[in-house]
Amino acid sequence: MRYDLTMQLSELVQKLNDLAPLYLAEDWDNVGLLVGRSEREVSAVMLTIDVTPDVVKEAIRAGVQVLIAYHPVIFHPLQRLCDDTPREKMLIDLLEAGISVYSPHTALDAVQGGVTDWLCDGLAPAGDSGSGGDRRALIPFESLPPTEQCKLVTFVPHNEVERVRSALATTGAGLIGNYEQCSFSVAGTGSFRGLEGAEPAIGEAGRLEHVREVRLEMVLSRASVPLALETLQRFHPYEEPAVDIYDLRPRPERNRGTGRKIVLDQPVPFAEIVERMHQHLHQRFVKFRDMTGGKPLRTIGVVPGAGASLLPAAVEQGCELFVTGEMKHHEVLNAALQGCSVLLAGHTNTERGYLPTYARQISEKCPDIKVHISKEDRTSLSLE
Numbered sequence: 001m002r003y004d005l006t007m008q009l010s011e012l013v014q015k016l017n018d019l020a021p022l023y024l025a026e027d028w029d030n031v032g033l034l035v036g037r038s039e040r041e042v043s044a045v046m047l048t049i050d051v052t053p054d055v056v057k058e059a060i061r062a063g064v065q066v067l068i069a070y071h072p073v074i075f076h077p078l079q080r081l082c083d084d085t086p087r088e089k090m091l092i093d094l095l096e097a098g099i100s101v102y103s104p105h106t107a108l109d110a111v112q113g114g115v116t117d118w119l120c121d122g123l124a125p126a127g128d129s130g131s132g133g134d135r136r137a138l139i140p141f142e143s144l145p146p147t148e149q150c151k152l153v154t155f156v157p158h159n160e161v162e163r164v165r166s167a168l169a170t171t172g173a174g175l176i177g178n179y180e181q182c183s184f185s186v187a188g189t190g191s192f193r194g195l196e197g198a199e200p201a202i203g204e205a206g207r208l209e210h211v212r213e214v215r216l217e218m219v220l221s222r223a224s225v226p227l228a229l230e231t232l233q234r235f236h237p238y239e240e241p242a243v244d245i246y247d248l249r250p251r252p253e254r255n256r257g258t259g260r261k262i263v264l265d266q267p268v269p270f271a272e273i274v275e276r277m278h279q280h281l282h283q284r285f286v287k288f289r290d291m292t293g294g295k296p297l298r299t300i301g302v303v304p305g306a307g308a309s310l311l312p313a314a315v316e317q318g319c320e321l322f323v324t325g326e327m328k329h330h331e332v333l334n335a336a337l338q339g340c341s342v343l344l345a346g347h348t349n350t351e352r353g354y355l356p357t358y359a360r361q362i363s364e365k366c367p368d369i370k371v372h373i374s375k376e377d378r379t380s381l382s383l384e
Helices: 009-019 053-062 086-096 105-110 115-123 158-169 222-235 270-281 308-316 329-337 355-365
Strands: 032-035 044-048 066-069 100-103 134-143 150-157 184-193 208-220 243-247 251-268 287-289 297-302 321-324 341-344 370-373
Touching (some): 032 086, 053 066, 105 115, 105 251, 115 251, 134 308, 150 158, 158 208, 158 222, 270 341, 308 329, 329 341
Parallel strands (some): 297 321, 321 341
Antiparallel strands (some): 150 208
């Protein structure tokens, strides 16, 4: 089955990046376009959690040009690409069929409204005034706009401030969003004594001078610092301008980042949380370790997939229950020793249910693209 070709792969990749910016992904992850030519035309895509031989066959039958696989099909570096292993054979089959592969993985977890928030919706439904509560990132994503990485501070005679400010602005200093020449200034008194050989712009060498000055502050990018310093030297009236450069700390974003912490409006019994998970994931079985002693709980840490590395952050932030897909035996024991209950719903079970939402988002961004959800993609383990 083929469809009318409507979009270049590079354009689709940009729209997928708009939905889940790749800069949100964990450093260890391998996200983005993993297989394919950016100029290839695309008319149909298929969503899957994992790339398996059955999914590859399904994608070929469906005539799609892109497989959007939540988990990266290439995670570790490849030494060669032959048909010696099942994974390499899958990649060759995809290449021969002209099917590209894109993976959003942890970027789709971290973004607001992504996989993690979808999982949270099952535990604290939006609009449920009885227990909806507050939601925030366990580990907030931290960022700075490129033009606000540093702050330059200098001290200028009061009658030269506008000249210096305007000169610095030509280097990119003072750019904040849609505003330029942004600065802060406060008046004060500067003092200096010129040594032998100095040629002060104000006063005389060898005499302590006191000058009405203005402290001038402007943000700028790290790359702009050298040019800003050169410009300051040229336009500042002083022979030796006083200047400080400060690195600014990234700003944490409450609604984007790794994992989530839910604080319910009202305490909820552990059994009700388990039932909510059953209903949300449409599955009969979950594994759990109940440490509540029958006491209702309010604070829940949530991480889709394999979230054990986030347990310390959840415990530190007072989570009484940690919800994730899978954990090792001793990781569960460690949680129990710290008094934190655990609910494990299966690695991909905590991810796969998000695909219909993701499909709708892609369809809204790319209305001419046909979006399939794989029917062959399924959890690797079954329960009787």
